[in-house]
Amino acid sequence: MEDSRHPFLEGLSKHRGVAPAVVVIFGASGDLTARKLVPAIYNLSVDNLLPNEFHLIGFGRKSIPDEAFRASMEDAIKQHSRRTLRGEIWQRVRAEMSYTSSDYADLKGYEELAKKIDALEASFGRPLQRIFYISTPPNVFEPIIECLGKSRLAKTNHGTQTASKVIIEKPFGRDLKSAQRLNRVINQVFDESQVFRIDHYLGKETVQDLLVQRFANAIFEPIWNHNYVECVQITVAEKLGVGSRGGYYDGSGALRDMIQNHTMQLVALTAMEAPKSLDPESIRDEKVKVIQAIQPLKLGVDQSDVVRARYASGLIDGKEVAAYLDEEGIPKDSFTETYAALRLKIDNARWKNVPFYIRSGKRMARRTSEIAIRFKRPPVNLFSEGGRFNVTDNTMVIQIQPNEGITLVMNSKIPGLETRMQPVKMHFRYATTFGSNTPEAYERLILDAMIGDGTLFIRGDETEASWKLIDPVLQHWEATKCDGLELYPSGSWGPKSSDAMLNEKGHEWRHSG
Numbered sequence: 001m002e003d004s005r006h007p008f009l010e011g012l013s014k015h016r017g018v019a020p021a022v023v024v025i026f027g028a029s030g031d032l033t034a035r036k037l038v039p040a041i042y043n044l045s046v047d048n049l050l051p052n053e054f055h056l057i058g059f060g061r062k063s064i065p066d067e068a069f070r071a072s073m074e075d076a077i078k079q080h081s082r083r084t085l086r087g088e089i090w091q092r093v094r095a096e097m098s099y100t101s102s103d104y105a106d107l108k109g110y111e112e113l114a115k116k117i118d119a120l121e122a123s124f125g126r127p128l129q130r131i132f133y134i135s136t137p138p139n140v141f142e143p144i145i146e147c148l149g150k151s152r153l154a155k156t157n158h159g160t161q162t163a164s165k166v167i168i169e170k171p172f173g174r175d176l177k178s179a180q181r182l183n184r185v186i187n188q189v190f191d192e193s194q195v196f197r198i199d200h201y202l203g204k205e206t207v208q209d210l211l212v213q214r215f216a217n218a219i220f221e222p223i224w225n226h227n228y229v230e231c232v233q234i235t236v237a238e239k240l241g242v243g244s245r246g247g248y249y250d251g252s253g254a255l256r257d258m259i260q261n262h263t264m265q266l267v268a269l270t271a272m273e274a275p276k277s278l279d280p281e282s283i284r285d286e287k288v289k290v291i292q293a294i295q296p297l298k299l300g301v302d303q304s305d306v307v308r309a310r311y312a313s314g315l316i317d318g319k320e321v322a323a324y325l326d327e328e329g330i331p332k333d334s335f336t337e338t339y340a341a342l343r344l345k346i347d348n349a350r351w352k353n354v355p356f357y358i359r360s361g362k363r364m365a366r367r368t369s370e371i372a373i374r375f376k377r378p379p380v381n382l383f384s385e386g387g388r389f390n391v392t393d394n395t396m397v398i399q400i401q402p403n404e405g406i407t408l409v410m411n412s413k414i415p416g417l418e419t420r421m422q423p424v425k426m427h428f429r430y431a432t433t434f435g436s437n438t439p440e441a442y443e444r445l446i447l448d449a450m451i452g453d454g455t456l457f458i459r460g461d462e463t464e465a466s467w468k469l470i471d472p473v474l475q476h477w478e479a480t481k482c483d484g485l486e487l488y489p490s491g492s493w494g495p496k497s498s499d500a501m502l503n504e505k506g507h508e509w510r511h512s513g
């Protein structure tokens with residue numbers, strides 16, 4: 001800590017009621033802190049959204065002097081912030097950064113941390129809310145929470161401005177049992193209102209806009225149901241392979257890494273009923289209800305709602321890339337999937353007989369995350385004669401990344417003396433309408449956690465509901481190993497059986513082949 005303290009952004013603050021705060025990042029020497037967390041905090045300070053009394057403490061096993069931590073965070077901001085480093089603001093932020101080193105399971109380290117926070121409170125002359133951001137690998141989530149409980153750090157005065165909060169990174173468990181256990185450990189120390197489970201997809205503008213599009217537009221909500229929707233397709237596709245993270249990824253796979261969390265969140269927001277209000281609990285209640293309404297997945301040989309595959313070699317951007325099994329750190333007997341597709345049936349009145357197809361994969365043809373709502377044909381189709389009209393299904397595509405926006409696909413007459421038709425697209429692009437320098441997901445999430453707004457975080461019962469659906473699939477795959485694990489060429493849109501699953505009902509993936 002530096003001797004001459006500047007009140008944090010004194011005189012500039014227009015903060016949204018953020019109580020004075022100390023943020024402690026566990027795992028602060030890691031990749032996420034450098035790439036996302038500290039740049040997000042810097043950008044919040046540029047926007048005057050931090051409280052006057054603010055301090056950031058990095059916590060980790062390595063011994064890092066305060067000055068060295070500040071210097072590495074300066075480099076991180078220069079490299080990763082959406083805005084350039086501004087000297088005057090950075091000087092104030094860096095003065096309020098320090099580092100504490102300790103083993104994550106050593107209570108002494110937490111006692112030192114407590115003393116440091118006491119000293120900060122004394123120098124600010126007021127209590128600080130304690131925000132504990134757990135950004136370590138998951139093997140130390142539990143010891144950290146237990147130590148926060150055993151030390152006097154996790155104040156439980158929830159409902160007050162100085163209540164502690166804990167923000168937890170993904171992955172939240174690796175199956176239902178471990179997620180339930182982690183929830184129990186957390187809830188022994190923190191009240192659920194103090195817990196903020198991250199799914200950074202929820203911090204993305206387009207994902208937040210889903211509720212606005214659905215519930216603020218009279219043209220969409222009345223047709224958002226089985227009377228008008230033929231099917232819903234959600235795709236989270238990456239071009240990248242596992243790279244140097246093979247060892248980590250092989251213990252996870254597409255179902256755990258992407259489907260159980262990000263993709264299921266997209267399903268919940270797309271399918272949920274209108275909440276009673278914008279209150280976080282009302283929204284999360286509706287999300288839980290719709291996840292719980294998904295029927296158990298069929299896993300039979302003849303009838304299956306799931307497909308899994310892993311990438312073979314192939315071409316990405318014209319370059320030959322290795323097969324999954326040839327990547328660094330992947331055991332030869334691996335049966336980990338790099339692609340998973342699921343057919344979900346939601347057992348409620350709104351979505352009767354409307355399949356939700358979801359898929360996620362690595363080494364796919366293109367990087368894209370999108371939700372496509374495919375509508376039914378009009379009841380009377382004047383343009384069906386002899387197949388001479390090229391009529392297409394209306395589709396609404398919500399593009400989450402890249403090129404965030406919404407596209408409506410509809411039929412239009414081609415100008416000319418004959419009646420000929422062609423699908424046309426109406427685009428709305430965030431960057432065109434609002435400019436491209438929008439806040440990053442982590443800015444919104446860190447600010448909301450400091451305010452105590454849990455809307456964009458996953459509640460304990462929500463994560464368990466999602467694991468309940470996924471767990472039998474994981475167990476089935478564990479038992480069947482490589483049986484039924486297909487291959488797809490890198491640079492393609494996935495395995496053939498995924499296309500076949502949609503074809504059963506006369507559907508096709510929006511991008512396939």
Ligand SMILES: NC(=O)c1ccc[n+]([C@@H]2O[C@H](COP(=O)([O-])OP(=O)(O)OC[C@H]3O[C@@H](n4cnc5c(N)ncnc54)[C@H](OP(=O)(O)O)[C@@H]3O)[C@@H](O)[C@H]2O)c1
Nearest residue numbers: 027029030031032033060061062135136137140169170171
């Ligand atoms: N990086 C991303 O883009 C990203 C994206 C989404 C979610 N996440 C999640 O965010 C968390 C942090 O990710 P990260 O990429 O920053 O992780 P990381 O760089 O692998 O690890 C963060 C820090 O944790 C400590 N650590 C590493 N391995 C450990 C071990 N086996 N036991 C105890 N401590 C260990 C290290 O700090 P010390 O040695 O100083 O203790 C390390 O600097 C993870 O839960 C990850 O799943 C990351």
